[in-house]
Amino acid sequence: MSPSRRRFVQGLAMGGMAASLGLTSRSLWANAEQQQKMPTLRGTDYDLTIGEQVVNFTGTPRIGTTVNGSLPAPILRWKEGDTVTLRVKNNLPESSSIHWHGIILPSSQDGVPNISNGFHGIEPGTTHTYQFKVAQSGTYWYHSHSGFQEQTGLYGPIVIDPMEPEPFTYDRDYVVMLSDWTDEDPTVVYAKLKKLSHYYNFNERTHKDLMKDLKEKGLARTWSERKMWMQMRMSQRDLADVTGYTYTYLMNGQTPADGWTGLFRKGEKVRLRFINGSAMSFFDVRIPGLKMTVVAADGQYVQPVSVDEFRIGVAETYDVIVEPDDGAYTIFAQSIDRSGYARGTLTPDAGMQAAVPPMDPVPNLTHTDMGMDMSAMGHNMHGMGGMDMKGMDHSKMAMGGMDMKGMDHSRMAMGGMDMKGMDHSKMAMGGMDMKGMDHSMMAMSGMDMKGMDHGPHPMGGKSTPVHPSDFSSGKVVHAPTEYGPQVDMRAAAPRYRLDDPGVGLRNNGRRVLTYADLRNLHGTNDPREPDREIQLHLTGNMERYMWSVNGVKFNDAEPLRWKMGERLRITFVNDTMMNHPMHLHGMWSDLETGDNDFIPRKHTVIVQPGSRISYRVTVDAEGGWAYHCHLLYHMLGMFREVQVS
């Protein structure tokens, strides 16, 4: 990389500034031409300089964290099989680092201060050299793992060209990096959340919604629907902690006002490499008028699936192929809470734009998202300690499958839960008649209760044997450490919801990608059954803005110690109201989607609120690894160190 080349590779941040100066349409045209070219560095040898630069996304100049003067950082284009050398100079006044997200490499090159073997951050004014062999191909990204630098701009795409020909064809290849920018100092954002956790939420349900509900549903139903939320002191609109109130959502560093532009010629197939490089924002992505064929997830090929829309969690990547006709299309990425969007245009003509669709209505979280939907009869309620469910109205539960009239709950081990007066009488369960059934019989073997998620819960009697490959059973146990002021909720009936696109995307009339759609193109990489299972509960207290795993925050936690060569099943149980994108460094997460033959590999897995999900990990990388929620302001507590030896 010659110095002149590096000087040529200027920041996209400057594109943002130029556009805000009010240029003529002619220069906007030129600007669009400029914008489609994100700075790209190629080869095996790189000099990257982390620094500070004035950027302007909102009309107010601010200091951003840049790499070689660019925000987002330049695209690094590697080739599978190459050994890359990256000299990273830190010109910040504080310690910095770069982590290569999703890249399989030795711990010492992973770039997490004080966790990666022998790495303690890059001190101001010093240069750190990373060197490793690129053992994979696909779409990835890199970002700082120090302080809040990721929020202020230190993130960039990685594209790795494969050695083997790809299993699909395309004519054009664009990176579409989504991110969130705030003019506020991230430490101020964090402090505000600690002082008033709903500080940024201006989507709460108000008088108007109440009146509408009362009119449409009547008093009784409105009350019963809202009751549990009020009892639990939670908000049905707890969708995002940090929102469009402070965020400007960016697509390849461009604001929605400017819009990123990708050009194509009629008849061309365009590959879009979506990367969610934001600090806190989930996006729902669609291109009105175009079907998207998803061909890779987190850099790994999947069997092509055609969708209208997909949700991309923080740190995930999806490669899609689109075949646009002769017109302009808007790439529309609305934030999960509908407080804003990032936008770009696919067009054959830089002067042509498409209409920007309105954002979808703000969704309400449901009892399912709370892990409180008993409709699947998840009787694992022993984690509900002290919750009063007196008078809880089950009358509207649609339980397809069983009549449980007169069902005796008295023998359930439910620690402190008061279910007096719980009315099961109206449960319409058509099919199986359980009138008068005593639940002590539930340990009966051979009875088909699929979908009922009875698991081997402590109901007296023997527990049902669990086949190791039957990922959908297994007991949910809330650890004693989950009880205390640091945890405000424990999901009573967390369910596998692989085919659930998630809050805000259910039944929206569009074909939305779900994890159940992800099937590894080449079949399961490691067909071994897991040797052992680790259950990790994602916990928090939204009111106090505290986040943890199993109720224990990173500062107080012992490292997870895994044995080299073992095959683990990690089961996540989300005991909070929010989606958490969980990211394991250094090793693949083989996501159990129900199809054992085509298990897809991911580096980041969304755990939906009130759900459980599991993946297998082949422990094949020695050393220290980070394991955490990729929401930046959750990560401080919702974090574990993994030691593999």
Add this chain to the structure above:
Amino acid sequence: MRKINMMILALSMSGSALAGGMNDDPFLFMLKMDKFELRDADEGTALAWDAQAWAGRDLNKLWLKSEGEKLSGEGTEEGNLEVLYSRAIAPFWDLQGGWRHDFRPTPDRDWLAFGVKGLAPYLFEVDATAYVGESGRMAAALSVEYEYMFTQKLILSPELEMNLYSKDDEEVGVGTGVSDLALGLRLRYEIVREFAPYIGVNWWNKFGRTADYAEAAGGETSDVEFVAGFRLWF
């Protein structure tokens, strides 16, 4: 003083630097002026405040609370200051203990304070404190507040406040039992989260001996006041 030193020690115990220099539990400070308002009372215009400040971490904090009211032209009519150590004991509840000093009316009174503060089911904000004072006097104070959102920024907030005493204390004008009860209704507009002007009404009533003392002193025993003020925090 030793007590305060111990509190400060407890506050600084948790939290340390970690990977990448991040600390999930930074030492923070917050000042909240929940009420700062003019009250249009029968006896003239009064200035009232309800302010709180805390410093500390997620689970351990040092709180300062002050409440009071001052009639125009006269001295402070009512005013107190509390210094409390606060510890989270449940997801939505903090246990608070410390000291309260009533500096008005005179003579001043000191109390040991012990109470809970938190968010009750159905989203009621509750602050309930029991007090033990000199010569075995006991007292209790309760405040309950709710927020009803007309819009994201226009919020109606009903509030109940009451005080109880175990003994007559003629010098400061309080009698046994429920001494006074106030119901407030304030409508605020949050220009930003941190600053919200409001208007409202406040009805209060003195009971029993407390009412007798007030009457004897030539004061009111009940009033409906219009209020206007602002909320502020940072």
